[in-house]
Amino acid sequence: MNRGSQIKELREKMGMNRREFCDYYGIPYRTVQDWEAGKRELPDYLLRLIIYRAEIEHAIKGESRLSIDDNTSSLDT
Numbered sequence: 004m005n006r007g008s009q010i011k012e013l014r015e016k017m018g019m020n021r022r023e024f025c026d027y028y029g030i031p032y033r034t035v036q037d038w039e040a041g042k043r044e045l046p047d048y049l050l051r052l053i054i055y056r057a058e059i060e061h062a063i064k065g066e067s068r069l070s071i072d073d074n075t076s077s078l079d080t
Contacts, residue, residue, distance in 0.1 A: 006045040007038040010053065017057060028053060 004012075014024040014035075021039075025032045037043040 005041065006047065006050050007041050009050060010035065010045055011039045013054060013057060028056075 014021065017024070019027065021035055022032060024030075025035050034043065038045045
């Protein structure tokens with residue numbers, strides 16, 4: 004699974020549309036759109052940071068863990 008697909012899967016599991024996700028993380032809409040379409044490559048370190056933040060926030064809220072198809076994350080919904 005490419006990183007663009009992983010970010011899309013994470014966004015959907017968080018229950019956010021693309022605009023909400025962009026506003027939440029402070030990432031330009033067009034950038035996320037291009038990542039998901041495979042037009043731009045999402046840096047690996049940034050994917051790990053986004054996943055880490057999502058994991059921490061879910062843990063703080065006491066929600067079930069998120070899960071994306073990648074070894075980068077141990078998230079599980």
